[in-house]
Amino acid sequence: MTSWQIDFNGGDQWAVESLPEDHGIDFRDSEVRKYFVTSFDLCLKSQMVDLKAEGYWEELLDTFRPDIVVKDWFAAREDCGCTYRIKVHLVSARYTALATFEPEPVTIEQWNDASWREVSHTFSDYPPGVRHILFQHGGKDTQYWKGWYGPRVTNSSIIISPKTARNPAPPSAQPEMMRE
Numbered sequence: 001m002t003s004w005q006i007d008f009n010g011g012d013q014w015a016v017e018s019l020p021e022d023h024g025i026d027f028r029d030s031e032v033r034k035y036f037v038t039s040f041d042l043c044l045k046s047q048m049v050d051l052k053a054e055g056y057w058e059e060l061l062d063t064f065r066p067d068i069v070v071k072d073w074f075a076a077r078e079d080c081g082c083t084y085r086i087k088v089h090l091v092s093a094r095y096t097a098l099a100t101f102e103p104e105p106v107t108i109e110q111w112n113d114a115s116w117r118e119v120s121h122t123f124s125d126y127p128p129g130v131r132h133i134l135f136q137h138g139g140k141d142t143q144y145w146k147g148w149y150g151p152r153v154t155n156s157s158i159i160i161s162p163k164t165a166r167n168p169a170p171p172s173a174q175p176e177m178m179r180e
Helices: 058-064
Strands: 005-009 015-018 034-037 043-050 066-075 082-092 097-101 106-108 117-123 130-141 152-164
Touching: 005 130, 058 066, 058 130, 066 082, 066 130, 082 117, 097 117, 097 130, 130 152
Parallel strands: none
Antiparallel strands: 005 043, 015 034, 034 152, 043 130, 066 117, 066 152, 082 097, 082 106, 082 130
16 A cells, blocks of 8 residues: 555545445455545556566566566445546656556446456567556546545556566667667
Protein backbone atom coordinates (compact mmCIF):
# COMPACT_ATOMS: atom_id res chain seq x y z
CA MET A 1 0.00 0.00 0.00
CA THR A 2 3.09 2.24 -0.22
CA SER A 3 5.35 3.66 -2.95
CA TRP A 4 2.50 5.02 -5.07
CA GLN A 5 2.59 8.45 -6.70
CA ILE A 6 -0.79 10.22 -6.96
CA ASP A 7 -1.19 11.42 -10.57
CA PHE A 8 -4.82 12.60 -10.46
CA ASN A 9 -6.77 12.99 -7.24
CA GLY A 10 -10.24 14.03 -8.42
CA GLY A 11 -13.54 14.11 -6.59
CA ASP A 12 -13.05 13.23 -2.94
CA GLN A 13 -9.62 11.82 -3.84
CA TRP A 14 -8.14 8.38 -3.26
CA ALA A 15 -8.96 6.48 -0.08
CA VAL A 16 -7.89 3.18 1.51
CA GLU A 17 -10.61 0.90 2.87
CA SER A 18 -10.72 -2.53 4.50
CA LEU A 19 -12.32 -5.56 2.87
CA PRO A 20 -15.14 -6.23 2.24
CA GLU A 21 -16.55 -2.78 3.24
CA ASP A 22 -20.02 -1.66 2.13
CA HIS A 23 -21.58 -3.30 -0.92
CA GLY A 24 -18.54 -5.44 -1.75
CA ILE A 25 -17.22 -8.96 -1.31
CA ASP A 26 -14.06 -10.43 0.18
CA PHE A 27 -11.01 -10.84 -2.00
CA ARG A 28 -10.11 -14.41 -2.97
CA ASP A 29 -6.79 -14.23 -1.07
CA SER A 30 -7.56 -13.87 2.65
CA GLU A 31 -4.15 -12.21 3.17
CA VAL A 32 -5.40 -9.16 1.22
CA ARG A 33 -7.31 -7.02 3.73
CA LYS A 34 -7.22 -3.52 2.18
CA TYR A 35 -7.75 -1.84 -1.16
CA PHE A 36 -7.54 1.61 -2.73
CA VAL A 37 -10.80 3.20 -3.89
CA THR A 38 -11.46 6.14 -6.22
CA SER A 39 -14.11 8.84 -6.18
CA PHE A 40 -16.56 10.53 -8.57
CA ASP A 41 -13.87 12.25 -10.65
CA LEU A 42 -10.78 10.70 -12.18
CA CYS A 43 -8.23 9.27 -9.73
CA LEU A 44 -4.99 7.78 -11.08
CA LYS A 45 -1.89 6.60 -9.23
CA SER A 46 1.36 5.17 -10.51
CA GLN A 47 4.54 3.47 -9.49
CA MET A 48 7.87 3.57 -11.34
CA VAL A 49 9.87 0.39 -10.70
CA ASP A 50 13.63 0.61 -11.26
CA LEU A 51 14.59 -2.88 -12.46
CA LYS A 52 18.31 -2.43 -11.81
CA ALA A 53 17.61 -1.34 -8.21
CA GLU A 54 15.46 -4.47 -7.86
CA GLY A 55 18.42 -6.66 -8.85
CA TYR A 56 17.91 -7.20 -12.59
CA TRP A 57 21.04 -6.63 -14.65
CA GLU A 58 21.28 -5.17 -18.15
CA GLU A 59 22.46 -8.36 -19.90
CA LEU A 60 19.48 -10.29 -18.55
CA LEU A 61 17.02 -7.60 -19.64
CA ASP A 62 18.64 -6.91 -23.05
CA THR A 63 19.75 -10.36 -24.20
CA PHE A 64 17.46 -12.88 -22.52
CA ARG A 65 14.47 -10.55 -22.10
CA PRO A 66 12.49 -12.53 -19.51
CA ASP A 67 8.72 -12.27 -19.74
CA ILE A 68 7.33 -9.42 -17.64
CA VAL A 69 3.85 -10.17 -16.30
CA VAL A 70 1.71 -7.36 -14.89
CA LYS A 71 -1.48 -8.06 -12.94
CA ASP A 72 -4.09 -5.98 -11.20
CA TRP A 73 -7.40 -6.68 -9.49
CA PHE A 74 -10.40 -4.35 -9.47
CA ALA A 75 -14.05 -4.40 -8.43
CA ALA A 76 -17.06 -2.11 -8.33
CA ARG A 77 -19.48 -1.67 -5.46
CA GLU A 78 -22.69 -3.52 -6.22
CA ASP A 79 -24.74 -0.31 -5.88
CA CYS A 80 -22.59 1.97 -8.07
CA GLY A 81 -21.02 1.51 -11.47
CA CYS A 82 -17.45 2.51 -12.22
CA THR A 83 -14.87 2.85 -14.95
CA TYR A 84 -11.44 1.27 -14.38
CA ARG A 85 -8.30 1.90 -16.41
CA ILE A 86 -4.74 0.61 -16.46
CA LYS A 87 -1.63 1.58 -18.40
CA VAL A 88 1.80 -0.05 -18.12
CA HIS A 89 4.93 1.12 -19.96
CA LEU A 90 8.28 -0.66 -20.24
CA VAL A 91 10.66 2.30 -20.07
CA SER A 92 14.29 2.89 -21.10
CA ALA A 93 17.04 4.48 -18.98
CA ARG A 94 16.17 7.78 -20.73
CA TYR A 95 12.50 7.34 -19.76
CA THR A 96 11.27 6.54 -23.26
CA ALA A 97 8.39 4.07 -23.52
CA LEU A 98 9.60 0.95 -25.40
CA ALA A 99 6.41 -1.13 -25.03
CA THR A 100 2.95 -0.33 -23.70
CA PHE A 101 -0.10 -2.18 -22.42
CA GLU A 102 -3.18 0.06 -22.33
CA PRO A 103 -6.48 -1.74 -22.90
CA GLU A 104 -9.74 0.16 -23.32
CA PRO A 105 -11.20 1.30 -19.98
CA VAL A 106 -13.63 -1.19 -18.42
CA THR A 107 -17.02 0.11 -17.32
CA ILE A 108 -19.04 -1.94 -14.83
CA GLU A 109 -22.71 -1.05 -14.61
CA GLN A 110 -24.60 -0.12 -11.45
CA TRP A 111 -26.24 -3.08 -9.61
CA ASN A 112 -23.50 -5.56 -10.46
CA ASP A 113 -22.21 -8.58 -8.51
CA ALA A 114 -19.23 -6.64 -7.01
CA SER A 115 -16.90 -9.48 -8.02
CA TRP A 116 -13.16 -8.96 -8.18
CA ARG A 117 -11.80 -9.02 -11.75
CA GLU A 118 -8.22 -9.67 -12.78
CA VAL A 119 -6.46 -7.91 -15.61
CA SER A 120 -3.16 -9.45 -16.73
CA HIS A 121 -0.68 -8.86 -19.52
CA THR A 122 2.60 -10.54 -20.45
CA PHE A 123 5.31 -8.53 -22.19
CA SER A 124 7.38 -10.92 -24.35
CA ASP A 125 10.04 -10.26 -26.98
CA TYR A 126 10.11 -6.58 -26.06
CA PRO A 127 12.92 -4.34 -27.37
CA PRO A 128 16.26 -4.26 -25.55
CA GLY A 129 16.89 -1.31 -23.24
CA VAL A 130 14.11 -1.76 -20.66
CA ARG A 131 15.24 -0.37 -17.28
CA HIS A 132 11.98 0.68 -15.59
CA ILE A 133 8.32 -0.28 -15.49
CA LEU A 134 5.69 2.45 -15.09
CA PHE A 135 2.44 0.98 -13.74
CA GLN A 136 -0.60 3.30 -13.58
CA HIS A 137 -4.23 2.51 -12.72
CA GLY A 138 -7.40 4.08 -11.36
CA GLY A 139 -10.76 5.32 -12.54
CA LYS A 140 -13.96 6.91 -11.25
CA ASP A 141 -17.55 6.04 -10.40
CA THR A 142 -20.29 6.39 -13.03
CA GLN A 143 -22.98 7.92 -10.77
CA TYR A 144 -20.96 10.98 -9.67
CA TRP A 145 -21.76 10.26 -6.01
CA LYS A 146 -19.86 12.16 -3.32
CA GLY A 147 -17.52 9.83 -1.47
CA TRP A 148 -15.67 6.69 -2.56
CA TYR A 149 -17.84 4.76 -5.00
CA GLY A 150 -15.36 4.24 -7.86
CA PRO A 151 -13.31 1.17 -8.68
CA ARG A 152 -11.55 -0.63 -5.87
CA VAL A 153 -8.04 -1.79 -6.75
CA THR A 154 -5.72 -4.17 -4.92
CA ASN A 155 -3.04 -6.85 -5.21
CA SER A 156 -1.20 -5.20 -8.11
CA SER A 157 1.91 -7.10 -9.17
CA ILE A 158 4.81 -7.19 -11.58
CA ILE A 159 6.47 -10.58 -12.08
CA ILE A 160 9.74 -11.04 -13.92
CA SER A 161 9.29 -14.57 -15.22
CA PRO A 162 12.09 -17.13 -15.45
CA LYS A 163 10.66 -17.97 -18.89
CA THR A 164 12.69 -16.03 -21.44
CA ALA A 165 11.93 -14.57 -24.85
CA ARG A 166 11.66 -17.04 -27.66
CA ASN A 167 13.98 -14.94 -29.78
CA PRO A 168 16.94 -13.54 -27.83
CA ALA A 169 18.04 -10.18 -29.16
CA PRO A 170 20.97 -10.32 -31.61
CA PRO A 171 24.07 -8.33 -30.60
CA SER A 172 23.24 -5.66 -33.20
CA ALA A 173 19.93 -4.94 -31.41
CA GLN A 174 21.67 -4.15 -28.13
CA PRO A 175 21.63 -0.52 -26.96
CA GLU A 176 24.81 1.31 -27.97
CA MET A 177 26.02 1.60 -24.40
CA MET A 178 26.04 -2.20 -24.22
CA ARG A 179 28.05 -2.88 -27.40
CA GLU A 180 31.78 -3.36 -27.20
